[in-house]
Amino acid sequence: MSKGFLLVISGPSGSGKGTICAELLKRNKDLVFSVSATTRGARQGEKEGISYFFMDNERFQKMIENDEFIEYAKVHTNYYGTPRKFVTNQIGKGNIVILEIDVQGALQVKKSYPEAVLIFLLPPSMDELKNRLIGRGTESQEEIEIRYKNAFKEMKYIYEYDYFVVNDNIMEALKEIEAIIIAEKAKINRGKNILGKLLVEGGM
Amino acid sequence: MSKGFLLVISGPSGSGKGTICAELLKRNKDLVFSVSATTRGARQGEKEGISYFFMDNERFQKMIENDEFIEYAKVHTNYYGTPRKFVTNQIGKGNIVILEIDVQGALQVKKSYPEAVLIFLLPPSMDELKNRLIGRGTESQEEIEIRYKNAFKEMKYIYEYDYFVVNDNIMEALKEIEAIIIAEKAKINRGKNILGKLLVEGGM
Numbered sequence: 001m002s003k004g005f006l007l008v009i010s011g012p013s014g015s016g017k018g019t020i021c022a023e024l025l026k027r028n029k030d031l032v033f034s035v036s037a038t039t040r041g042a043r044q045g046e047k048e049g050i051s052y053f054f055m056d057n058e059r060f061q062k063m064i065e066n067d068e069f070i071e072y073a074k075v076h077t078n079y080y081g082t083p084r085k086f087v088t089n090q091i092g093k094g095n096i097v098i099l100e101i102d103v104q105g106a107l108q109v110k111k112s113y114p115e116a117v118l119i120f121l122l123p124p125s126m127d128e129l130k131n132r133l134i135g136r137g138t139e140s141q142e143e144i145e146i147r148y149k150n151a152f153k154e155m156k157y158i159y160e161y162d163y164f165v166v167n168d169n170i171m172e173a174l175k176e177i178e179a180i181i182i183a184e185k186a187k188i189n190r191g192k193n194i195l196g197k198l199l200v201e202g203g204m
Numbered sequence: 205m206s207k208g209f210l211l212v213i214s215g216p217s218g219s220g221k222g223t224i225c226a227e228l229l230k231r232n233k234d235l236v237f238s239v240s241a242t243t244r245g246a247r248q249g250e251k252e253g254i255s256y257f258f259m260d261n262e263r264f265q266k267m268i269e270n271d272e273f274i275e276y277a278k279v280h281t282n283y284y285g286t287p288r289k290f291v292t293n294q295i296g297k298g299n300i301v302i303l304e305i306d307v308q309g310a311l312q313v314k315k316s317y318p319e320a321v322l323i324f325l326l327p328p329s330m331d332e333l334k335n336r337l338i339g340r341g342t343e344s345q346e347e348i349e350i351r352y353k354n355a356f357k358e359m360k361y362i363y364e365y366d367y368f369v370v371n372d373n374i375m376e377a378l379k380e381i382e383a384i385i386i387a388e389k390a391k392i393n394r395g396k397n398i399l400g401k402l403l404v405e406g407g408m
Contacts, residue, residue, distance in 0.1 A: 158399055163390040183387030186367045195362055
């Protein structure tokens with residue numbers, strides 16, 4: 001009935017995008033998670049085409065050259081990227097593809113794939129964002145400070161996005177994102193053939 | 205937190221916009237129904253400023269001249285119009301104003317108030333639309349035929365709208381419209397001051 005689209009869930013470190021995306025996928029069986037390509041080796045239990053598309057550096061560089069990524073980035077020594085083909089194939093089937101990504105990545109997506117729908121996840125306050133960064137205990141004190149400072153810079157790109165959702169209560173944030181998905185499906189430009197059908201059925 | 209806006213619920217005769225709007229207002233206490241101005245006399249029980257803004261023809265004409273209506277129309281011998289000031293006042297208070305209107309009116313609104321959000325209500329099929337027109341028993345056979353034919357013409361203006369909602373099951377249509385309202389509130393351009401607040405609270 002409705003065309004698929006790419007939904008980008010983004011925000012600074014500590015905004016809760018990982019948790020939100022995991023919950024979104026659990027609750028909505030019609031959503032598809034974007035599968036990234038990477039040059040890093042597969043870890044135990046990771047599956048080709050489900051966890052990642054694993055590939056060597058040469059192939060990744062070739063895909064960059066051929067503009068086959070919606071966005072890509074080098075993290076430490078490895079490359080990660082979102083293959084355009086995977087996304088467009090899924091959208092072609094009418095699916096909604098979810099891409100969880102940092103702010104830099106989201107801005108790349110907007111440039112190279114302007115039809116994407118971008119949601120910026122906000123913490124309820126900057127103090128709470130810091131608390132979350134500390135609370136998860138995966139980063140050093142120095143790393144936390146860097147991420148906290150980056151969050152301020154990243155926040156200023158919010159006007160490049162389509163929607164903002166404050167992630168104070170996770171259930172409320174989820175419901176808001178689910179409402180955005182319903183609304184996006186109801187956009188006129190996503191349902192052109194519906195009218196055709198209706199008028200044909202009516203005997204015109 | 206979020207700026208108000210004008211939400212136009214429109215569609216052909218028999219699409220169910222009257223029922224939908226009445227239910228929307230019952231279920232959502234934060235919505236405000238747009239109050240029309242009219243030159244027709246008040247009926248028993250109708251209240252000035254709540255049912256309508258009652259006025260004489262001279263005043264109505266003056267308001268037309270001064271571009272004080274977002275849209276207006278002559279129905280039989282009386283004028284009806286949507287006063288711009290009422291709408292902008294309510295929006296200024298952060299309210300969402302609901303305007304139930306036919307397709308011609310909605311197109312006028314779009315021209316004179318482009319920030320409005322337009323929803324086109326569709327019947328599940330043209331046969332069902334005809335059944336509804338017959339079923340309500342308020343129009344003559346001839347009038348039903350006219351409305352049915354007009355519906356086909358009006359349908360072609362759907363691409364001027366922002367959203368489409370198929371009104372098959374009323375509860376589902378309501379939920380979809382409520383999702384659109386939530387999504388519109390979450391649009392970046394409706395919440396500019398949120399970021400300012402957040403960064404101030406964070407100590408910047």
